[in-house]
Amino acid sequence: MSITLDQVTKRYQGAPVVNDVSLEIGDGEFFVLLGPSGSGKSTLLRAIAGLTGVDHGRIALHGRDVTHTAARERGVGLVFQNYALFRHMTVADNIEFALRVRRVKRAERVQRRKELLRLVALEGMDERLPAQLSGGQQQRVAVARALAHKPEVLLLDEPFGALDAKIREELRRTIRQVQRELGITTVLVTHDQEEAFALADRIGVMNLGRLLEVGRPDELYKRPATRFVATFLGAANLLLARQSKDGIHFGNHAVNARAVEGSVSGREHEVVAVLRPEEIELAPTREALTSSYLAAGTVEELVFTGALERLRVRLTNGSAEVQLAKSNGDGEYLEVTRTQHEQRAFEVQRGQHVAIGVRRIHVLPTPLSSFTACAASDAEVEHLSRQPLLVELAARMKTRVATRVEPALANGSRDCSSRSGKFVGAAVVAAQPDSLKDIECLLARGAEEVFVLPPNAPPPQRVLIHWADEAAKSATLAVSASLLRHLSAEAIYVDVMPQGTAESQRPHGMRALLDARSEAQAVHGLEMRTELRVGNVSTELVRQLGESVDPLLILGISQINGLAHRFADLLASTPRWPMLIVYREPEVQA
Numbered sequence: 001m002s003i004t005l006d007q008v009t010k011r012y013q014g015a016p017v018v019n020d021v022s023l024e025i026g027d028g029e030f031f032v033l034l035g036p037s038g039s040g041k042s043t044l045l046r047a048i049a050g051l052t053g054v055d056h057g058r059i060a061l062h063g064r065d066v067t068h069t070a071a072r073e074r075g076v077g078l079v080f081q082n083y084a085l086f087r088h089m090t091v092a093d094n095i096e097f098a099l100r101v102r103r104v105k106r107a108e109r110v111q112r113r114k115e116l117l118r119l120v121a122l123e124g125m126d127e128r129l130p131a132q133l134s135g136g137q138q139q140r141v142a143v144a145r146a147l148a149h150k151p152e153v154l155l156l157d158e159p160f161g162a163l164d165a166k167i168r169e170e171l172r173r174t175i176r177q178v179q180r181e182l183g184i185t186t187v188l189v190t191h192d193q194e195e196a197f198a199l200a201d202r203i204g205v206m207n208l209g210r211l212l213e214v215g216r217p218d219e220l221y222k223r224p225a226t227r228f229v230a231t232f233l234g235a236a237n238l239l240l241a242r243q244s245k246d247g248i249h250f251g252n253h254a255v256n257a258r259a260v261e262g263s264v265s266g267r268e269h270e271v272v273a274v275l276r277p278e279e280i281e282l283a284p285t286r287e288a289l290t291s292s293y294l295a296a297g298t299v300e301e302l303v304f305t306g307a308l309e310r311l312r313v314r315l316t317n318g319s320a321e322v323q324l325a326k327s328n329g330d331g332e333y334l335e336v337t338r339t340q341h342e343q344r345a346f347e348v349q350r351g352q353h354v355a356i357g358v359r360r361i362h363v364l365p366t367p368l369s370s371f372t373a374c375a376a377s378d379a380e381v382e383h384l385s386r387q388p389l390l391v392e393l394a395a396r397m398k399t400r401v402a403t404r405v406e407p408a409l410a411n412g413s414r415d416c417s418s419r420s421g422k423f424v425g426a427a428v429v430a431a432q433p434d435s436l437k438d439i440e441c442l443l444a445r446g447a448e449e450v451f452v453l454p455p456n457a458p459p460p461q462r463v464l465i466h467w468a469d470e471a472a473k474s475a476t477l478a479v480s481a482s483l484l485r486h487l488s489a490e491a492i493y494v495d496v497m498p499q500g501t502a503e504s505q506r507p508h509g510m511r512a513l514l515d516a517r518s519e520a521q522a523v524h525g526l527e528m529r530t531e532l533r534v535g536n537v538s539t540e541l542v543r544q545l546g547e548s549v550d551p552l553l554i555l556g557i558s559q560i561n562g563l564a565h566r567f568a569d570l571l572a573s574t575p576r577w578p579m580l581i582v583y584r585e586p587e588v589q590a
Contacts, residue, residue: 001063002027002153002185003048007527008057009490010043014549015461016490018044019209020057020527025202028183030176032196035206036232041189042157044206048187049155050074062152074153077146081158083138085130091117091141092126098149116144119178136167143175147182154179156188160195172198193233197221205229208488213525223261225365225525226485227325227398230274237275237334238325238398239361240369240424244268248363250322256292261362269448270369270424272325272399274362277337281357282313282346291357295322299352300333309343311336313356325370325399367475368482370394370425371451372402374442376410384430389457389578396486399425408441416441423447426580430455436564436571443560443583449479452579460552460578464544465493465528466537467556467582468566475584476556477519481526483580489552491528493517494544496537506532538569545577556582 003025010018018040025031033041046052048059050071059067066074085094092113099109117123120140130138139159146154156175160168176199179186190196196203197217204214205228213220213229224230227238242249248260248271260273283289286296301312314333315322324332334356348354371394373385381403384390394401402424408416409429426449429438439450463484467476484491493516497509513530520526533540545551553570557563560583564571570579 001025002029002061003031003187004058004060004063005044005048006058006060007529008044008047008059009055010040010047010052011055016488017209018047018054019488019490020529021206021209021211022057022521022527023204023211023214025185025187028185030179030186030188030199030201032188032190032200032203033206034190034193034196034203034232036191039206040209041191041206045155045157045187045189048153049076049078051078075151076153076155077149077151078155079139079142079146079157079159081161083130083135083142085138085141085145087130090127090129091122091133094130094141095145095148097145102149112148113144116147119147119181120144120174134167135163136171139163139171140174143178147178147184152185154184154186156186158190159188160190160192168195175199205232207232208486210485210488210527212485223362224274227272227364227366228485230362230364231398235277235335235337237277237280239273239275240323240325240400241271241273241363242268243271243363248273248361250294253293255294255358255361261360268422269367272364272366272369274364275334275358276360277310277335278339279358279360280313280334280336281359282311282336282338282342282348282354283357284346284354286355289355289357291359294356294358297334297354297356299348299350299354302348302350307340309338309340311338311348313354315356316353323400326394365478366482367478368397368426368449370399370402371428372404372423372425373428374404374406374409375430376405376407378405380430381405384428384453387430387453387455387457389459390428390451390453392459393483393486401428406442406445408445409438416444425449426451428453431575431578433574435575439571439581440560440563443581448583450581450583452575452581454575454578457578458550460487460489461550462548463487463489463491463552463554464541464548465491465554465556466495466541468537469558471558471586472556472582472584473516473519474523476554476582477516477524477526479556479580479582480528480554481520481524483554484526491526492544493520493528493530494533494541495530496533496535496540499535501534536569538567538571541567542569552578552580554580554582556584558584558586 001024005021005023008021009016035041047054095113096109122140200217203217205212207228212226221233230236248255281291286293296316297313300314303310312333313336373381375381375384385401385403423446427442427447428451431452431454435452442450465480467473509532517530520528
């Protein structure tokens with residue numbers, strides 16, 4: 001591999017701006033780091049270049065550990081957005097600068113300069129000054145200068161940002177041709193999806209300092225694994241649906257299984273579905289649809305953009321037929337894109353009633369679909385649903401906070417024997433002296449995740465993860481990954497061995513940590529650190545939480561009985577920290 005990153009972390013003022021990033025980039029690959037401003041992509045690029053140090057992790061270039069190696073000794077070429085050319089030097093002198101520093105002979109410098117000017121299509125401009133060049137030409141000189149000393153890796157930090165659209169396209173084509181001709185490993189940082197799609201062999205999408213997904217451009221667009229990637233790589237409608245062994249259901253009707261891609265299992269639960277605007281069909285009636293029926297709607301907006309027509313279609317029956325993951329401020333509507341062929345086949349006008357069909361839906365493999373605030377009265381439910389941390393999480397996850405009055409949670413009541421109505425999403429309860437009873441009650445009534453929320457809890461800076469047994473491991477990792485994609489917090493898996501464990505058994509504990517990290521990476525795309533402690537589980541978790549700044553605990557269990565005994569120190573009093581309890585019954589072997 002040309003570039004290997006292993007849990008690279010960079011903090012500013014204690015907060016991680018690059019958070020446990022692990023990545024491998026192959027020889028000769030054109031890799032694009034894509035993300036919004038502040039996602040940490042430029043900081044990561046500077047760490048690879050050696051222009052900024054790291055607080056944790058390892059960086060290797062072509063198998064050589066360069067974590068603590070000076071920038072000029074790493075063998076990388078770097079191109080910035082603002083060109084960074086020497087204004088008083090000619091094009092020739094700018095390109096030859098790195099060669100002069102390395103005391104390369106004049107004949108070799110001249111030959112290398114001419115080769116590079118040919119590559120970047122600037123032959124004959126050797127004696128011009130930067131001020132005599134256009135912006136695009138100056139950036140070509142910057143690329144040539146970065147390649148002059150034959151680096152093993154080329155790093156590009158948003159090099160097209162200051163250029164107009166036509167020049168950007170020309171320069172993209174030039175850089176891609178140069179990269180292919182030289183076979184040099186290249187990493188480009190950008191926030192422009194079009195650039196990423198045009199240039200990348202693979203794309204890595206970053207947000208909040210975390211590397212969320214890595215893959216080929218077409219794969220990430222068609223089959224994203226996270227809400228952020230789905231909505232950042234083009235327009236996307238996020239819908240909530242019910243999954244069962246019979247398929248995907250919106251309201252009371254099922255979608256044709258052939259139109260559904262993604263995680264489909266027999267366990268009945270709420271899922272998040274991605275519906276791209278171009279995968280929506282409009283027809284005058286339900287019977288006229290050639291695809292699977294989704295809902296009825298009314299055309300609210302219609303914009304002609306040349307090759308495409310963009311529409312906003314309001315759902316007529318709202319949640320009776322289909323539920324958006326997060327309603328827009330002015331109601332529930334779908335974004336629709338139609339080609340000219342579709343426009344000619346069925347012309348629509350504003351205010352027209354239409355039937356909405358879907359050609360393809362992708363189901364995200366995320367177990368945290370939404371939140372449901374649960375309390376004994378309407379007033380308590382309303383207050384809980386407005387807690388700042390819950391509101392912020394829902395906004396970042398682009399999902400809803402539903403409300404549910406649970407009389408069983410009233411003091412002295414707690415008749416938890418019946419399962420009236422299915423739970424959707426994670427149940428949320430307020431932290432109070434008898435939170436343990438609330439947790440047990442909601443789990444007994446069918447909830448699979450219970451989020452215990454102290455009043456005015458801040459966003460967590462550290463997330464501790466623990467599961468009580470192997471049966472809960474996979475679900476706990478999946479839920480942890482789903483939540484951590486929307487937080488800038490550091491993730492730590494804590495395993496606790498019983499007091500008195502023989503020294504000979506300690507290696508087994510270390511192997512369990514490595515296995516957990518490996519599964520988190522490979523299956524769930526989650527980077528986390530690991531710690532092994534010895535003692536009582538509940539006591540050690542309380543100690544870890546007490547030593548952390550603004551922590552959150554994710555606790556996986558597979559049995560409700562014995563919860564109070566096993567986690568007495570943690571759950572006996574009013575929880576001081578947010579806690580997410582993940583419950584999955586052990587699978588019955590056939």
